[in-house]
Amino acid sequence: MTKKKMNSNSILLMLTIGLFVVMYASGCIAYADKGFTKLQVFLDILKNNAGLICVVCGMTAVMITGGIDISVGALIAMECMFMAVGVEKWGLPALVLLPLMLLIGLVFGMVQGYFIGYLEIQPFIVTMAGMFFARGMTAVISTQQVSVTKSALMTKLSTMKFNMPFQIGAYLNKKGKLMVPNVSIYVIIAIVVLIATFLILRYTRFRRSLYAVGGNQQSAALMGLDVKKTRFKAHVMCSLLTSIGAICYVLNTMCGTTRQALGLEMDAISSAVIGGTLLTGGVGNVIGSFFGVLINGTISSLVKTNGKLSSAWPNVVTAILLCFFIVLQAIFARFRKKD
């Protein structure tokens, strides 16, 4: 029985990875003349989605417990605005503000986690309130678009580039100059977060209670696991990782606006679902979610490379993929029940 369950989940994961490979390969063939085959294009997908990768790690952890967090996009907007206004108007150093951003995320997560874990209120409602609060607070801090210009440290971090080792994927441009593909520091942050979350969700005791609570709360409680604490911890983890995502975000955009990261929560949820995480809880892993983000990123990158398609197409394609994966999951679930 358990072997069967493992199988259908790994089939879904394989399918996600396969879909990404097919999609990327077809992009390479179709847009080879526009430079889609270059390694830099792939690295740019990572760069544009660095914040989302951090968020999706936290979201996966929350979704494994059977919860959901729709406050992530608003939290990112609030923290980016806090950072931008802190540097520009209050004149605080970035070294103070960056840990403060993490602290805000920690407190935010603890409040939400308390309401969800200990007061047993539905996660959707609590995080909806969190979303309203964070979006509103963004406007309370400032309603203008504030660019980060005064902090030398931030500018340095934002423009810092790491070239690929051994000149992998390097090519000569038209002027005959050697172009080495590079990544920004926030891509490295995102990858570190991804690996750390993967290890936490694989080898720690926390992982076991996470999956047990998501699988069946009552049996988890009967096994002696602290269900309330686990859900609390999952939400704290999500908000904390979202804060790291916010740092990636602010380094990428270097500004704070009230409309920042609008709808990011739905991107994160759809990435996780495409990656094989079930919203009912108990199933899912970070690698799948990571490939979900990559698929979403590839779709937008393809539409951008084409240049003629409407900006609405990525949403439509994502929705179709989402539909496909959700129906597939439902069919697998039905087969599992029959066994």
Next chain:
Amino acid sequence: MTKLKKLTQKQLFLPLFSMVLVMLINIVYDVAHGNPFYNFFTVSINSQGILYGRLIDILNRGSEAAILAIGMTLVVSASAGTDISVGSVMSLAGGVCCVLLAGFGNVNVNSYAVPLWVGVLAGILVAGLCGAFNGMLVAFLKIQPMVATLILFSAGRAIGLLLCNSAIVYVNVESFKMFGGYTWIFPTPMLITACCVLVTALVLKYTAMGTYVQAVGINKDAARISGYKSAAIIFLCYVVCGLFAGIAGIVATSRIYSADTNNIGLNLEMDAILAVALGGNSLGGGKFRLSGSIIGAYTIQAITTTLYALGVSSAQAPVFKAIIVIAIVTIQSPVVKAYMKKRGAAKQLESGKEVHAS
């Protein structure tokens, strides 16, 4: 004490209480500004021959949320989940309607390409189809409502945008402006909402539909074993929710006589869900009260209007909304309820002891 307790345990207590609270704040605000205390309630007929006043404004502006709240109440009750696609579907319905009326590819027209009723009906039908799609996923494939409706949440608005070629389609015809304008002295959205509420209330009262929905919501499997077609009832609820989203979409589109696909119904699904919760309905499904949701929807609008009157900007208003949501759900939380009950029981025990002692 017991009377007060009975009163607070009534389901309609919460929405009515918050409504009264909002009104009180308004009265205090008016008095503080030297206006007569009844300023909030004054309704007069202005020079253009239409009703005018803050109360009318709230009833008018809250129409879309109230219409959505009807469908949302049924969905929440039957499937213990929320339909987050309604805002997006609203936008799609408006887009379909405007594109048909203007003719595909036109951006600004002064006459209809097809009769008005065809456009409106098509918009509502498309919304109904969206509801049917959601319902199929939830009822027959047994997918979690939130996930199932997530598909149309992201696709609905995007399809609307594609239909409109990413432009705002204006339909500059008087008869189209009617749905968002005025009929005789009343704002038309108010009348449309009243019709929707009336029809739903009558259907729920004079057919067994209300009982069916509640029975399915309380225990799906038990309802099925007792002979109800659980899946069909859930499916129907989603279709109805979609149809109402379509009507709300037409109203919202008609208000600005254009299909602004990016902004119509934005975040309105949150308002609708909030209205249901504020109406004292459990988001876990089961028993519901339609009147609670309707009052909830207007309360939210009253709060928004009051905040604007107090000088809070529209971007900052969500902070207060968040505080209200948290206050409501904390009162409804099972843990807090159990704690209050325990305290009440302890108090009763104590008073009982005293009686014995004397």
